[in-house]
Amino acid sequence: MAQVNNQVSADVDLYVDEWTRVMLDIWKEKVERLRIIRSGAFHESFRSAIQDVEQGKTITMRFLSYGLFQAHGSGYGYSRDNGGDLPFLDKDYRHRHRLDVRRRVGPAWGGYLSSGKPRKRRDWFSKKLYMSVMAMKEDLARIGADNLSKVLCEALDNVESTYTL
Numbered sequence: 491m492a493q494v495n496n497q498v499s500a501d502v503d504l505y506v507d508e509w510t511r512v513m514l515d516i517w518k519e520k521v522e523r524l525r526i527i528r529s530g531a532f533h534e535s536f537r538s539a540i541q542d543v544e545q546g547k548t549i550t551m552r553f554l555s556y557g558l559f560q561a562h563g564s565g566y567g568y569s570r571d572n573g574g575d576l577p578f579l580d581k582d583y584r585h586r587h588r589l590d591v592r593r594r595v596g597p598a599w600g601g602y603l604s605s606g607k608p609r610k611r612r613d614w615f616s617k618k619l620y621m622s623v624m625a626m627k628e629d630l631a632r633i634g635a636d637n638l639s640k641v642l643c644e645a646l647d648n649v650e651s652t653y654t655l
Contacts (some may be wrong), residue, residue: 501633511628512540513551516622520614526560527529528602563611579608 514536527533534573535554540547593614 501637502547502630505548505626505629506540509622509629510540510549510551513619513622514538516618517553517615520618521557524560524612524614526612526614528558532556532560546632561613561615563609580625584608590616 518533518536521533522529532554535552535557537552539550539552541550581590590606593602594601595604596602
């Protein structure tokens with residue numbers, strides 16, 4: 491029985507390590523595809539940690555909070571208490587203040603050109619994370635079921651051998 495528990499633990503450890511590595515790769519690829527790489531700091535900020543806890547394992551994924559602003563299409567000028575009234579998204583306001591044309595943003599020596607378009611959501615993680623967590627749940631259930639079936643088969647073989655005359 492201890493051998494089976496060790497095998498289950500080894501299978502789960504291997505699966506969780508690989509799932510975490512693949513998830514970070516997927517996120518980085520999505521960030522690259524959506525071109526959320528101005529300085530590279532966000533792209534390089536992805537980290538993970540796996541900890542053994544009493545109930546099993548805890549996976550911690552870390553990245554710069556800038557990524558959340560990109561995913562939600564928010565950032566400078568947006569606040570919780572604005573009641574949804576964001577004048578800089580109004581087409582006339584944008585035209586009057588020349589926000590609808592490409593312009594230099596940032597310091598004169600190293601800024602970049604804005605698109606002239608309002609911010610849009612660039613959701614790089616929530617759908618992928620949800621789908622991957624659901625897949626992980628199914629895979630871990632399968633790993634547990636496979637190992638449980640091995641234990642039951644071994645137990646039945648042991649019982650059969652004791653009754654064989």
